[in-house]
Amino acid sequence: MTSLLIRGAALLGSEPADLRVRDGIIVDRGSLAVEASERVIDAAGLVALPGLVDLHTHLREPGGEASETVLTGTRAAAAGGFTAVHAMANTSPVADTAGVVEQVLRLGERAGYAEVRPVGAVTLGLAGEQLAEIGAMARSAARVRVFSDDGHCVHDPLLMRRALEYVATFDGVVAQHAQEPRLTVGAQMNEGSLSGELGLTGWPAVAEEAIIARDVLLAEHVGARVHICHLSTAGSVDIVRWAKARGIAVTAEVTPHHLLLTEELARGYDARFKVNPPLRRDEDVQALRAALADGTIDIVATDHAPHPAEAKECTWAEAAFGMVGLESALSVVQQAVVDTGLLGWADVARVLSTGPAAIGRLAGYANPLAVGTAANLTLVDPSHRRTWSVDDLRGRSTNTPYRDRELPGRVVATVFRGVPTVIDGAVVDPDIVAAAHLEVRRG
Numbered sequence: 001m002t003s004l005l006i007r008g009a010a011l012l013g014s015e016p017a018d019l020r021v022r023d024g025i026i027v028d029r030g031s032l033a034v035e036a037s038e039r040v041i042d043a044a045g046l047v048a049l050p051g052l053v054d055l056h057t058h059l060r061e062p063g064g065e066a067s068e069t070v071l072t073g074t075r076a077a078a079a080g081g082f083t084a085v086h087a088m089a090n091t092s093p094v095a096d097t098a099g100v101v102e103q104v105l106r107l108g109e110r111a112g113y114a115e116v117r118p119v120g121a122v123t124l125g126l127a128g129e130q131l132a133e134i135g136a137m138a139r140s141a142a143r144v145r146v147f148s149d150d151g152h153c154v155h156d157p158l159l160m161r162r163a164l165e166y167v168a169t170f171d172g173v174v175a176q177h178a179q180e181p182r183l184t185v186g187a188q189m190n191e192g193s194l195s196g197e198l199g200l201t202g203w204p205a206v207a208e209e210a211i212i213a214r215d216v217l218l219a220e221h222v223g224a225r226v227h228i229c230h231l232s233t234a235g236s237v238d239i240v241r242w243a244k245a246r247g248i249a250v251t252a253e254v255t256p257h258h259l260l261l262t263e264e265l266a267r268g269y270d271a272r273f274k275v276n277p278p279l280r281r282d283e284d285v286q287a288l289r290a291a292l293a294d295g296t297i298d299i300v301a302t303d304h305a306p307h308p309a310e311a312k313e314c315t316w317a318e319a320a321f322g323m324v325g326l327e328s329a330l331s332v333v334q335q336a337v338v339d340t341g342l343l344g345w346a347d348v349a350r351v352l353s354t355g356p357a358a359i360g361r362l363a364g365y366a367n368p369l370a371v372g373t374a375a376n377l378t379l380v381d382p383s384h385r386r387t388w389s390v391d392d393l394r395g396r397s398t399n400t401p402y403r404d405r406e407l408p409g410r411v412v413a414t415v416f417r418g419v420p421t422v423i424d425g426a427v428v429d430p431d432i433v434a435a436a437h438l439e440v441r442r443g
């Protein structure tokens with residue numbers, strides 16, 4: 001029997017209480033006495049949150065193992081307080097068949113650090129020409145509910161319409177990477193006076209906004225759910241706000257980096273700051289924060305995009321788009337919207353756990369920290385501050401934009417299905433995690 005007592009954590013940031021976890025389930029909460037042979041975590045001064053859920057993670061396996069694997073990516077996830085991640089489909093081969101999504105699912109189960117929910121491609125090979133095996137992926141063991149060509153926009157409106165109609169039949173969702181391809185040919189950074197000054201091809205806000213406007217109208221027309229990935233402009237917020245007021249079933253995400261960083265970082269031509277969509281103006285950052293606070297933007301998703309050193313240590317124009325973000329997500333959210341008074345910790349639980357789980361139709365996250373639910377939780381020390389370095393990363397790639405930047409907060413412990421995957425800020429060894437899951441399953 002595995003029993004764990006978490007003592008004195010502020011549950012969702014409110015009054016301190018104890019939580020008892022046994023055989024993978026939260027079995028009691030309140031003021032609890034230690035039982036014999038129980039493992040105790042002293043959580044005084046820490047905030048207890050439900051395990052975080054990422055709707056947008058690039059785990060790179062199969063095919064991109066030089067950047068990340070399911071094992072290394074889920075270790076990074078655990079370090080960041082996540083207990084579930086949605087693995088994006090832009091792997092090699094692309095996750096566009098039942099076979100590939102089941103492979104990713106099994107790799108996640110074997111790793112044991114987090115629930116890995118494969119995202120299925122919308123179009124075959126992400127080529128934007130014909131629909132992928134959407135039904136077969138939905139019916140497979142991976143039970144795919146989120147479909148995305150992320151990295152590419154589903155730009156053909158007829159294909160987008162068909163995909164929306166198809167996923168609606170089993171309550172799935174299309175997560176659109178909103179980027180009008182013709183308006184972003186060769187684009188390198190946000191379009192504006194700074195892109196002119198730096199001599200980099202601009203990426204206009206309208207390239208994102210035009211696709212979002214089209215897709216909320218399509219979703220309304222066919223009566224389907226649509227999710228918008230990584231909103232980055234104030235105009236995108238206005239469109240989503242309008243669509244929600246009209247009753248359209250649209251949800252939207254923002255990344256931690258778009259809540260904190262601006263295009264000014266492109267000045268040094270350091271490709272760690274090159275990302276898709278690009279970092280925008282401070283006005284956009286402020287609009288995104290306000291939209292997250294008022295519910296126009298539903299969730300925060302990391303868009304963790306690992307790349308090998310050679311893809312980043314080159315000229316800006318040659319470099320790959322993307323930043324790693326799993327380990328730092330909670331700290332960035334704390335800095336951008338908690339320490340600024342826009343969100344409380346219960347809101348953080350909503351935007352980083354219950355919300356993404358609901359969009360992905362992921363079971364077990366609806367009642368955070370409730371007795372009787374699966375013991376997926378994270379303990380955070382909000383008073384901690386540190387200057388980030390690559391030593392704080394647990395994945396295989398080091399392309400963090402936060403190196404040498406001070407950020408608040410620290411994930412002290414993560415518990416996945418009752419098994420600690422992070423203790424005292426350190427990721428637990430894979431063999432120990434695997435053995436502990438076995439013990440929990442035996443009950």
Ligand SMILES: NC(=O)N[C@@H](CC(=O)O)C(=O)O
Pocket residue numbers: 058090150151152177274275276277303305306321322323
């Ligand atoms: N977000 C990113 O900057 N990169 C993503 C895909 C993408 O280009 O959106 C990646 O897979 O590397």
